[in-house]
Amino acid sequence: MARISMTVNGKARKGEVEPRLLLVHFLREQLLLTGAHVGCDTSQCGACTVLVDGRSAKSCTLFAVQADGCDITTIEGLATDGQLHPLQNGFWEEHGLQCGYCTPGMIMSAVNLLNDTPSPTDQQIREGISGNFCRCTGYQHIVNAIQHAARKG
Amino acid sequence: MATTPVLPKLVGERVKRREDPRLIQGRGTYVDDIKLVGMRHLAFKRSDVAHGRIRSIDTRAAEGMDGVEAVFTGAQLAKLLGPMPIGTPFPSPPHYAVAVDVVRYAGEPVAVVVASDRYTARDAADAIVIDVEPLPAVVDPELAMTGRPTVIHADFPNNLAVALVPSGTGVGADGSVDDTAVEKAFAEADVVISQRMMNQRLVPNAMEPRGVLAHFEPGKESMTIWSSTQNPHILRTMIAAMTGLGQDQVRAIAPEVGGGFGAKINIYGEEYVAATVSKALGLPVKWIEDRSEAFVATTHGRDILGYIDVAARRDGKVLGLRMRLIADIGAYNMLLTAAIPTLTMLMANGTYDIPAIRTTLTEVFTNKTPTDAYRGAGRPEATYFVERAMDMLARELKMDPAELRRRNFIAADKFPYQTQMGAVYDSGDYGKALDVALQAANWKALLAERDAARKDGRLVGVGLAMYVEVCGIGPSSSLPTGGWEHSQVTVERDGRISATTGASPHGQGNETTFGQMLADQFGVPLEHITIHHGDTGVVKQGIGTFGSRSQAVGGTALHLAGGKVKAKMAKFAAALLEAHEDDLVFENGRIGVKGAPSSAKTFAEVAGYAYVPVPLPPGLDPGLSDEAFFEPANNTYPFGCHITMLEIDRETGEPTLLRVVAVDDAGNLINPLIVEGQIHGGLAQGIGQAMIEEAVYNEDGQLLTGSFMDYALPRATDFPRFEMHATVTPTPVNPLGAKGVGEAGTLGATPSIVNAAVDALAEFGVTHVDMMLRPEKLWRIIQGGPR
Numbered sequence: 001m002a003r004i005s006m007t008v009n010g011k012a013r014k015g016e017v018e019p020r021l022l023l024v025h026f027l028r029e030q031l032l033l034t035g036a037h038v039g040c041d042t043s044q045c046g047a048c049t050v051l052v053d054g055r056s057a058k059s060c061t062l063f064a065v066q067a068d069g070c071d072i073t074t075i076e077g078l079a080t081d082g083q084l085h086p087l088q089n090g091f092w093e094e095h096g097l098q099c100g101y102c103t104p105g106m107i108m109s110a111v112n113l114l115n116d117t118p119s120p121t122d123q124q125i126r127e128g129i130s131g132n133f134c135r136c137t138g139y140q141h142i143v144n145a146i147q148h149a150a151r152k153g
Numbered sequence: 154m155a156t157t158p159v160l161p162k163l164v165g166e167r168v169k170r171r172e173d174p175r176l177i178q179g180r181g182t183y184v185d186d187i188k189l190v191g192m193r194h195l196a197f198k199r200s201d202v203a204h205g206r207i208r209s210i211d212t213r214a215a216e217g218m219d220g221v222e223a224v225f226t227g228a229q230l231a232k233l234l235g236p237m238p239i240g241t242p243f244p245s246p247p248h249y250a251v252a253v254d255v256v257r258y259a260g261e262p263v264a265v266v267v268a269s270d271r272y273t274a275r276d277a278a279d280a281i282v283i284d285v286e287p288l289p290a291v292v293d294p295e296l297a298m299t300g301r302p303t304v305i306h307a308d309f310p311n312n313l314a315v316a317l318v319p320s321g322t323g324v325g326a327d328g329s330v331d332d333t334a335v336e337k338a339f340a341e342a343d344v345v346i347s348q349r350m351m352n353q354r355l356v357p358n359a360m361e362p363r364g365v366l367a368h369f370e371p372g373k374e375s376m377t378i379w380s381s382t383q384n385p386h387i388l389r390t391m392i393a394a395m396t397g398l399g400q401d402q403v404r405a406i407a408p409e410v411g412g413g414f415g416a417k418i419n420i421y422g423e424e425y426v427a428a429t430v431s432k433a434l435g436l437p438v439k440w441i442e443d444r445s446e447a448f449v450a451t452t453h454g455r456d457i458l459g460y461i462d463v464a465a466r467r468d469g470k471v472l473g474l475r476m477r478l479i480a481d482i483g484a485y486n487m488l489l490t491a492a493i494p495t496l497t498m499l500m501a502n503g504t505y506d507i508p509a510i511r512t513t514l515t516e517v518f519t520n521k522t523p524t525d526a527y528r529g530a531g532r533p534e535a536t537y538f539v540e541r542a543m544d545m546l547a548r549e550l551k552m553d554p555a556e557l558r559r560r561n562f563i564a565a566d567k568f569p570y571q572t573q574m575g576a577v578y579d580s581g582d583y584g585k586a587l588d589v590a591l592q593a594a595n596w597k598a599l600l601a602e603r604d605a606a607r608k609d610g611r612l613v614g615v616g617l618a619m620y621v622e623v624c625g626i627g628p629s630s631s632l633p634t635g636g637w638e639h640s641q642v643t644v645e646r647d648g649r650i651s652a653t654t655g656a657s658p659h660g661q662g663n664e665t666t667f668g669q670m671l672a673d674q675f676g677v678p679l680e681h682i683t684i685h686h687g688d689t690g691v692v693k694q695g696i697g698t699f700g701s702r703s704q705a706v707g708g709t710a711l712h713l714a715g716g717k718v719k720a721k722m723a724k725f726a727a728a729l730l731e732a733h734e735d736d737l738v739f740e741n742g743r744i745g746v747k748g749a750p751s752s753a754k755t756f757a758e759v760a761g762y763a764y765v766p767v768p769l770p771p772g773l774d775p776g777l778s779d780e781a782f783f784e785p786a787n788n789t790y791p792f793g794c795h796i797t798m799l800e801i802d803r804e805t806g807e808p809t810l811l812r813v814v815a816v817d818d819a820g821n822l823i824n825p826l827i828v829e830g831q832i833h834g835g836l837a838q839g840i841g842q843a844m845i846e847e848a849v850y851n852e853d854g855q856l857l858t859g860s861f862m863d864y865a866l867p868r869a870t871d872f873p874r875f876e877m878h879a880t881v882t883p884t885p886v887n888p889l890g891a892k893g894v895g896e897a898g899t900l901g902a903t904p905s906i907v908n909a910a911v912d913a914l915a916e917f918g919v920t921h922v923d924m925m926l927r928p929e930k931l932w933r934i935i936q937g938g939p940r
Contacts, residue, residue, distance in 0.1 A: 018272070034186035035179020037411070039360045040444035044861035047360060075179035088177040092169055095826050098834065099660030100176030101360040101411030107177065126869035133861070135360050135412050136660050138837030138898075139869040141830055 004068040008033070009077025017064045024048040026064035027074060035075035035104045039133065046132030049105035050074045056112035058105075058131075075104035078111070086149040087111060096145030098136035106132045110146045119150055160678060160741050163669040167826035168679070170665045181409040184364035184381050185441045192366070193222050195427060195440035196274035198264040198281045199449070200256035203292075203520040203854020204303060205285035207254055210264055215277040220269035223434065224277065225426075227251035227263055234395060234429045237422060240633045243315055243491040243516075246306035250422030256285065257305055257484035258520050259854055260449025265426055267438060290854035294458065294481035294517040305484060305518045314482055315491060315516035320498045322509045322573045338473025338509040342464035346545045351923045352534045352903075354456035354481070354848040355841075356864055357527045359659075361411020362442035363451055367427035369396075371435040377404045377690075380424055383413040384697020385657055387488075387634055389689045391420040392428050407687035410659030414838070415526030416451050417659070418699045419488040423450070448859045453848055454527020456481040457494055459538045463545075469552050469560045473509040476501050476538060480516045483523035490524055491516055496531025496623060502572045503539035504583040504619045504792060505561040510573055520854040526699060528838050529899040532622055540618040540904030544911070545920055554617050554908070555591055559584060569787075569885075576623070578790040579884045579892075582818075583619060586880050590617070590794035590816040593878045599798060599812075603912075612801040612935070613811075614913025617794065620900035624819075624893030625705030625789035625886060637784040638702070639694040640710040642671065642718045644777035646764045648742075648756030650675060650682045652714070655695015656707030657687045661831070661895065663703055666823040667711050670889075674715045676739035677756060693780065701893030704823060705789050709887040713781035722777050725763045728770040729754055789884045789892035793817040795901030799909040806932025808844060808910060810873055815901060818880040820892035828894050829877055835898020836875055841867040842899070843906035847925045 005014045008031060015030050027033045027050070036059055039047035048059040051073040078085040087107050090096065097103040106129060113120065113128035120128065125146045126139065134142060175181050212224040227249055236247040251262045264281050268274035289302035297305075297312040305312055323331035339345060359381075366379040376398055382388050382405075389405035392398070410417065423440050431438045442450065457480045464473040480494040498512040543561075547554040562583045563570050570578040599615055606613040629636040639655040650671055656663055664684040672679045685691050698707075719739065726744040727734040730752060738747050745753025763777045798812040815832060822828050845865035849857045858864040883890030903924060910926050911919055917934050 020272070028185075033179070034182075037183070037361065038185070038441075039362070039411075040861050042444070042860045042862050044866075045360065045444070075177075079178060084174075084177070091177050092173045095170065095830050097173060097176055098662070098830055099360065099412040100172070100181050100409065101183065103176050104179045122874070123870075126872075130868045130870050133360060133866050133868065135358055135414070135838075135866070136834045137830055138833035138835075138875065139872060140833050140875055143869065143874075 002065050004065055006067050006069060007071045009073060015064065019063065019065055021064045022060050023062040023064045023067050024059035027059060033074050033076050037101055037104060039101065044133065046109060047102050047105040049108040049132065051108060051111065056109050075107060078107065086152045087146065089152065090145040090149035094141050094145040094148050096137065096142045102132060102134045106134060106142060110149070113146065114150055158741065160676065162673055163679060164673045164823050166824065168665055168669055168824055170662050171668060172662060172664050183361055183409045183411055184366055184379050187366055187379055187408065189366070189368055189437040192437040192439055193267050193269060194271045194274040195430065195438050196266045196268070196271070196278040197262040197423065198278045198283065200252065200259060200261045200263050200285065202256065202285055202287055203259045203290040204288040204305070205256050206288060207252065207256065207263065208284040208286055211282040212264060214280040215266055218273065218277050218280065220273040221277045222267040224281070225251070225265050225430065227253040230426065230429065233433055234425055237425065238391070239486045239490070240488040241491040243486065245486040246308060248485045250425045258522055259856060260522060262422060265430070267430055267434065271441065290520040292519050292521060292850045292852060292854050294479050294519055297517050297519050298515065305520060309518060312518040313515065314486060314518050315514065318514045320512045320574060321501065322511060332511065334509040335473055335475065335511040339464040342472050343467040344465050344546065344549055346463045346542055346549060348461050348542065348545060348921050350459045350461060350538055350541055350921065352455045352457045352459065352537055353924050355454045355527055355846050356448055356848050357414045357416035357451065357454055358866055359412030359414055359416060362444055362447040363417065363421065363423065364441040365424045365427045366437065366439040367431040368437040369432040369435065375402045375404070376428060376432065377406065378424070378428055379406045379408055381410050381417060382407050383417045383657060383659060383699055385687055385689050386655060386695040387697055388420055388424065392424065395425050396428050396432055404690040407657045413659045414528045415454065415530055415699060419452050419525045445860055448864065449522050449856055452487055452525035453483065453522050454524060455534060456524055457497060457534045461538050461542045463542045465546055467550065469550055469557045471505060471507050471561050474501060474507050476512040478512065478514045480514065481519050481521065482516050483519060483521040485523045487523045487525045489526055493524065493526055493531045497534040499574050499576050500532050500535035500621065500623065501539065501574050503536060504563060504621050506563045521850055528835065529896045532896065533839065533899045533903060536618065536620045536900045537903045541907060541921065544908040548920065555587060555596065558619055559587060577787055578621065579787055579886050580882050581621065581790060581792050582880065582882050583792060586792060586794045586816050586818055587619065589878055589880055590796050590814055593816065593876060594796040594814040603798070610803065612803055612913045613798065614909040614911065615796070615798050616905040616907065616909030616912060617796050618901050618904035618908060619794050621790050621792040622897055622900055623788045624701035624791050624896070625785055626700030626702050627788040628785055634696050636696070637782045638696055638707040638710040639780065639782050640707065640714040641693060641778065641780040642711065642714040644718055644722055644756065644760050646760055648760045650677065651685060652682065652711060653685045653692040654707050654711055655692055655697065656703040657695065657698045658703065659698065661698065661703050662824070662827045666704065666827060667708060669823055670708060670712060671715055674712065675719060677742050701895040704889070704891045705887055705893045706783060706785055708823070708889055708891060710781050710783035712889060713783055714779055717779035717781060718777055721779065722759060722763065724770060724773055726754060726759045729759060729762055785886055787886045789820065789886050791817065791819045791892040791894065791897055793897060793901055795905040797905040797909045799906060799913055801910065801913045801931050803935060806928035806935055808926045808928070808931060810840065810844065810906065812876065813873060814876045814878070815898065816878045816880060817894065817897050818882050819894040819897065820883045821881065821890035823891065831894045832877065832898045833875055835896055836902050837867055837872060839899040839902025840872060840906060843903045843924055844926050845871065
């Protein structure tokens with residue numbers, strides 16, 4: 001077992017984990033942050049996306065021990081002081097989700113996208129979220145949602 | 154006096170969803186988010202081979218691992234759990250949740266481990282050693298029909314699950330077949346088009362894999378089962394039957410469900426096993442499917458081969474249609490498997506008045522994952538076959554594809570229209586949908602644009618397709634579960650409204666649309682309404698969500714239940730206001746006498762009286778709660794027209810979708826924003842089928858596209874912006890006039906895109922190309938050069 005510590009959504013968290021434990025399972029099973037979802041086992045779907053030191057990362061592709069000492073933000077930590085993040089608002093306003101399973105990862109990827117490209121074109125958005133699958137929406141309302149956030153951000 | 158705010162009408166408005174605040178904050182509760190004290194985890198050991206006889210299973214290493222509670226082989230489980238039932242009236246071979254002696258597809262479970270956590274469970278499953286004597290596998294349905302190289306189920310010679318079912322013109326209720334009319338149509342035709350078309354196998358791939366948590370409580374003798382299912386009430390019925398419990402002893406809960414697309418209708422072996430193991434051990438047990446498992450263990454869709462013949466006059470009038478269907482259903486019959494291809498036969502007319510139609514259907518076992526419903530379920534197949542054939546006919550006759558279709562439409566004044574396939578189309582105006590689509594796409598300009606691009610040497614094509622759908626399924630005669638839906642509406646003591654619905658959403662937004670309906674019906678704010686669903690402990694009765702039935706059937710039940718409660722509430726209000734109930738208006742959260750708003754009572758005041766009725770008005774019981782079952786007299790038949798433009802790279806063969814124009818008529822709409830989302834999603838899955846998705850098996854029965862590394866699930870970059878338009882033709886089948894929309898997008902997409910691809914390849918003399926449009930396939934056609 002390995003001892004790890006990291007900052008998760010602004011709070012210092014510690015854990016004792018098997019070296020093989022995936023970060024997503026540490027977040028979900030030990031910290032009970034179930035917003036990051038597991039939608040595949042080959043790092044394609046992006047449902048588990050979180051921010052690691054401010055950059056989007058697929059938390060099923062990291063071991064928890066690799067995140068030792070890191071600053072993690074999950075979907076649960078995105079709203080501040082009870083105010084939804086502009087992307088959360090955008091997804092709500094533009095019907096950017098249906099079943100909601102891909103949504104936390106999609107939003108976290110979009111945070112990264114807008115950090116890099118604050119005023120993206122539709123095509124830049126489509127490329128920016130191409131590491132995240134959504135089977136419900138056909139992506140059009142997701143593109144609208146991210147544009148909404150880019151305008152309001 | 155403070156003025157009461159005036160509430161806007163919500164039905165028909167783009168109201169943003171009430172489901173979203175929890176989902177966008179990661180606060181939704183899906184099955185895997187639930188933990189119970191003492192919960193154990195299941196992992197399945199699955200067969201690596203597609204067909205074989207189990208010689209032995211060695212579970213000793215697994216059983217010896219720390220944290221392993223128990224291991225069950227198929228033979229051990231079979232003592233606790235019988236073969237699984239199906240939901241169709243077709244004959245079916247025995248199918249155990251965990252294989253007992255023979256495995257028939259790669260991925261079939263052979264043992265299950267119960268362990269303290271999911272990692273240990275997986276390790277233990279991997280430590281199980283199975284010795285299997287390989288048998289020949291068959292993956293080609295036409296080969297399987299010859300009984301070679303293997304017969305998968307001893308009692309089904311030549312692997313025929315359904316030998317041959319005829320339907321259409323001249324087929325009697327007794328199954329007698331008179332081919333005279335069909336043969337005459339073909340004999341008199343100026344032109345006959347014949348084409349073999351494959352509607353390929355697809356993997357549904359809801360983003361949330363399946364999951365189940367079963368909790369049997371010894372002593373209480375009751376079972377609670379959480380499952381990622383589209384229909385918790387059907388799950389309850391089946392779990393009760395299979396575990397020997399009464400339906401009163403089983404509570405099934407569909408919590409947040411991360412998509413279904415038809416693949417979460419079936420009640421699966423893993424659900425039965427979880428319930429059985431929980432009951433046997435007296436422990437809560439959870440199973441969460443890996444994606445790699447989902448690819449082989451969750452039902453697939455489509456996989457229907459069609460031999461299509463169309464007979465027509467030179468003026469474009471279609472005289473006859475033959476459709477010989479061969480459905481590859483995989484290794485077993487699941488809940489609705491055998492019924493899905495019958496919907497392809499049912500919809501053989503498409504939008505056309507075709508005097509003579511003969512369809513036949515054969516269903517074949519192969520060593521593949523079983524099929525069942527997948528978004529559209531039988532109707533996209535019919536649409537694809539008919540609309541491809543119509544396009545081939547137009548090309549043969551050198552006729553505008555829109556004009557050819559117009560000449561064959563069922564006329565708008567012919568509804569309700571009885572087809573010879575057994576459908577009664579409720580309402581329609583196909584010409585109008587075509588007109589709107591042609592105008593929206595600017596058809597003539599589009600063709601000119603295509604022609605100009607061709608002059609530049611580009612391979613650009615335009616495709617058009619009509620569709621008609623079966624939605625709002627359906628009368629109880631059409632479903633073994635019953636085809637009704639149920640709702641209970643309660644005005645609570647504080648004047649707020651609780652409602653239940655048997656429709657069990659997994660992304661459809663019923664909490665919003667049903668809330669909108671009740672808000673308008675009662676004249677109260679949307680915020681005062683809660684819609685409960687997905688829990689048989691709360692929702693007394695229900696069928697579930699499939700066949701685009703939530704709004705048309707479930708919404709109608711809600712509307713009827715609401716009407717009953719409203720009528721009773723009016724009686725209490727009338728007594729309170731000393732007025733006649735017919736003179737009352739419900740608006741802005743109050744009930745008052747028409748024209749005298751100052752007298753109005755709040756909902757809380759009237760409800761308070763109804764629950765403490767002193768004095769009790771004569772003829773009334775206390776309380777404000779009532780329920781309704783709605784049994785539809787017919788299905789609904791939405792329709793539309795889709796036009797696409799596509800370019801194929803001459804150098805690489807890679808197709809790019811340039812435009813998608815969709816005209817959809819779903820009848821009256823409750824929330825156009827949600828409807829748009831539903832159509833987008835359907836389009837995406839239809840485009841996926843046309844262009845990039847395909848479940849590919851090798852001849853040994855191994856799924857070669859068994860992960861997202863190999864199976865091309867569409868990404869955001871795969872689509873242009875969809876151009877959405879609508880016509881509105883209400884249905885007379887329900888008082889809402891709503892038809893249903895969940896599957897529509899999958900129908901128009903495949904034929905319009907393949908029609909566009911064939912158009913793009915016209916210079917090479919191509920008349921048909923099978924889906925999906927793999928660049929290599931198109932490149933070969935291009936390399937073949939002009940003919």
